[in-house]
Amino acid sequence: AQDLADHIQIPIEKQKGHLIVSTKYLRTLENLPSFWQKMLGKDNSATFGAVDWVIEVPAGLSLALTSARGTITLEQLRNDITVNTSASDISLSSIEGAVAIDNGSGRLKGDLIIGPISIRQMLGSIALDFVEGDIKIKSSAAAISVSQERGALDLNTTTGNVDIQTALESSRDYLVTTESGNIRLSVPAEASGRLKLDSRTGEIKTDMPVAITSMSSTRLEGVFGDGGVRISLSSMTGDVTVAQY
Numbered sequence: 001a002q003d004l005a006d007h008i009q010i011p012i013e014k015q016k017g018h019l020i021v022s023t024k025y026l027r028t029l030e031n032l033p034s035f036w037q038k039m040l041g042k043d044n045s046a047t048f049g050a051v052d053w054v055i056e057v058p059a060g061l062s063l064a065l066t067s068a069r070g071t072i073t074l075e076q077l078r079n080d081i082t083v084n085t086s087a088s089d090i091s092l093s094s095i096e097g098a099v100a101i102d103n104g105s106g107r108l109k110g111d112l113i114i115g116p117i118s119i120r121q122m123l124g125s126i127a128l129d130f131v132e133g134d135i136k137i138k139s140s141a142a143a144i145s146v147s148q149e150r151g152a153l154d155l156n157t158t159t160g161n162v163d164i165q166t167a168l169e170s171s172r173d174y175l176v177t178t179e180s181g182n183i184r185l186s187v188p189a190e191a192s193g194r195l196k197l198d199s200r201t202g203e204i205k206t207d208m209p210v211a212i213t214s215m216s217s218t219r220l221e222g223v224f225g226d227g228g229v230r231i232s233l234s235s236m237t238g239d240v241t242v243a244q245y
Contacts, residue, residue, distance in 0.1 A: 008051060023051045080115075116151070134172070157181065161238070165245060168193055174231045182238040185231070186245045192225025195242065198234040206242040 009024040057063060059078035067085045074081060075093040083090065083101045090103060092110035099113060105123035116133040119126060122140040129147045137144060139157040146153070146162075150169035155162060155176045162178055165186040174193075176183050187193070187208070197204045197220045210222035233240045 010051070021055075023053075134170070167191070168229055168231075171229060174229065176232070177234045178238060179236045180238060181235060182241070183233050183235050184241045184243065185233060186243045189244045190225070192227055193229045193231045194221075194223050194227050196221045196230070196232045196234075197240045197242070198232075199236070199238065199240045201237045202235055202239040204240050207244050208242050 007026040009026065011022055011024065013020045057077070057079065062080045062082075063074075063077075064082045065072060065084070067083075067088055069085065069087040071089045071091075072083060072085065073091045073093075074083075074095060075091070077094070078096045080097045081095065081099045083099075083103070085102070085106075086104045087106055088103055089107045090101065090109070092099065092108075092113060094112045095110070096114045098115050099110075099117040101108065101117075101119045101121065103119075103121040103124075105121070107124055108119065108121060108126045110117070110128040110131070112130050113128065114132045116135070117128070117131060118136040120138045121142055123142055125143045126137060126139065127145045128135065130149060131147065132149045132151065134151040135146060135148060135153050135155070137146075137155045137157070139160065141159045142157065143160050144155065144157065144162045144164075146155075146164045146166070148164070148166040150167060152170040152172035153164065153166060153174045153176065155164075157178045159178065159180040161181045162176055162183045164176065164184065166174065168174070168187050168191045174185075176185070182202070191208075195206070195208075195210060197206070198218060200218050204218075204220050206220070208224045210220075210224045212220065212222040214221040231242075233242070
């Protein structure tokens with residue numbers, strides 16, 4: 001244990017009003033590459049040791065977290081949060097503040113988020129429940145499910161199914177685009193809006209009573225309720241469905 005501790009550094013720095021806490025892993029002598037490993041380019045040994053962080057912070061501070069991989073859990077915070085990671089499982093619970101996440105792949109789960117959330121995650125899964133705020137998601141092949149109490153929506157993915165439940169409590173647009181996944185949008189029975197549904201080869205269907213203004217084999221446009229907010233759902237090859245809850 002002492003040998004591990006001697007080869008892990010945890011520097012703390014203050015720079016321009018920011019407190020920077022980091023972890024530096026050093027190899028032990030036993031893990032250093034040999035002469036021939038260096039010559040042949042076979043130095044694939046991993047860094048030695050690991051550190052798990054448990055950090056408590058005052059409300060109101062802006063948090064910026066950077067990690068190559070691992071598990072990140074954020075809960076009961078009243079802070080603006082930025083997370084940059086390559087491949088991490090991320091859990092958010094009871095967060096009040098703006099959240100921005102850039103993750104290569106992993107499982108992202110969020111529950112009870114009050115504030116806007118922006119996510120860029122190429123692979124894995126994204127599940128958000130009870131969000132009060134604007135949601136922006138950019139992905140390549142993540143399975144996405146969202147439950148939103150209020151706020152606008154801007155979601156773009158290449159492949160993967162998208163399941164959204166939203167109260168349509170915003171004056172701004174709701175935009176969902178995917179190339180080869182199914183889109184399902186659920187809204188309250190008493191909601192109002194203007195629909196534009198597109199699918200080149202998939203099926204278009206709606207459970208909402210819609211006054212159709214334009215229709216073709218690949219597109220449907222119309223108004224439900226009193227009209228108002230614009231809702232655009234587009235999939236190249238998947239089904240597009242509007243349902244009630």
